[in-house]
Amino acid sequence: MNPMIEVVGVSKAFGSQTVLRDVNFKVEPGEILGLLGPNGAGKTTFLRILNGVIKPESGSISILGYNPVENGDEIRKFSGVVTESAGLYHQMSGEENLAFFAELYGVKNKRKIPELLRLFDLEEHKGKAVGTYSTGMKKRLALGKALLHEPKLLFLDEPTNGLDPDGIKMVLSYLKKYNKDTGTTMIICSHVLHQLESICDSFAFLENQTIVEQGTKNELERKYIHEVIVKINTNFAPTEVHLLGFPCKSTGENTVIFTLPTKETIPSLLQELLKKNAVYSVEIMNNDLESIYFKVREKINE
């Protein structure tokens, strides 16, 4: 299958300031990709280049066979964007905003607007000026705006910024469901790593103006996590510093931390423990996205 997006050797500078250099990047159709990087790493500029509103200095980009520099409008017809600032008209009502953007994107299905207002819990507020909306309501409306024309590709720049925990949960679970139902490819920029962990299929790390690593969580874990730290809630009380040759130490009541070479060794460790003890819970401490992110950065900045 051909990739949905293929970027080869893209660079961009604003004056003397290099923002992106030699970026190589691939996104498969139907995938949700998390684009990670510190603030100011160039994530937003990269999304803008993909959308064809900023011209790269060099390199080639293909999005479903279209080049954003030459066929930007074609790409914009099948892609939706949620920007950090939401980009809504504050003087217009929620419904008027959707109606305006529906015209721009040539949306013919008149039921789409009430459907989206209902879906994002905005039906009650559809007649109010967007300027009076809370940040969460604006974000939800911006997401509705981006989905009006049922895009094949969604660019989401910090879509959960300013949302409360309920809002974050609602938006992320909706995005996951939408991706599952429609197969829409999504690129989500964020620096809140734990939010992306559960919904993204793969991740790309933007560091020092370039994509330094890209892959699924399993691929990244295999590459960067060389020992697995496991926290086990058990009544086993270690009398030695090793069990089955694996280092262990008690860190409190009923809690033992093991350091294992791979996660494949966990079942044998548990079998051994369960022979004489009870095990209440097992948790890998160092394979979350945040740990991988810092490992990647550590390696790059070595």
Place this chain on the structure above:
Amino acid sequence: MNSRILKAIVKKDLKDIFRSKSLLTTLIIIPILFSVIIPAALVGSAVLFDLKEMAGNEAGKLIELFMAQVKDVRVPLETEEQKFVYIFINYLLPSLFLLVPIITASTVAANSFVGEKERRTLESLLFSPVSIKTLFVSKVIASFFPSFLVSLISFILSGVVINGLGYLLFGMMIFPSANWLVLILCLSPMVTLMTVLLNVLISSRVKTYQEAQNIGGVIILPVVGMMAGQASGLFLVGAPIMLLISLAILIINAILLQRITKYNDRFVLFEKQIH
């Protein structure tokens, strides 16, 4: 160019004018000032007062200087008041009247792009499949239409005031003369379009609405020059000269339109205004 998108942007911008108190105030106050208050004050003072006695000999000489340049007069010009009103209505007021489309078009057009930028909505427009040509043409139409409409309403208001008060002085309708017809049909639309084009171009380049208004204000200078030239008796701009000026502005507009579409692409607009 996509007419569906064009209509949507024009409709939104026109609605926005009615939502913005400051824009709406400008569009109401300017025509009232230039087409009701000023003509009513001057024609009214000629009706009510003895101008020769009030202004003295020097003013009388200036009026005679004007009269020497005026040809083909079709209204009775026997008294000093009639001569004063005739000169004022046909030669000085048209220059002043041009400020109506200039001020209204500047106010609306200066807001076109930089207003979207300040509200952080330009990004949404540029991320949508709207061609830059459609975007610029929509902004030009949305700025031209209300300014031209305001000029037409001002023209009608001026006519009512001038004929209403002037009838007492002349015993006949003195408005509209050939000068006024050329003004409203040729010069005013051309000046409106030029103001809109220049201000839309400026608005797509500057960072704030204030900056756009300051730079766009320069367009008022040629009109002020024309007013000063006429008021000092240096020259009088009649219908043939107005037609020639309209033609010259038409050419300038064609060049401006070509430049606007040639030098504005999405990348330039985005990097200048958003990044």
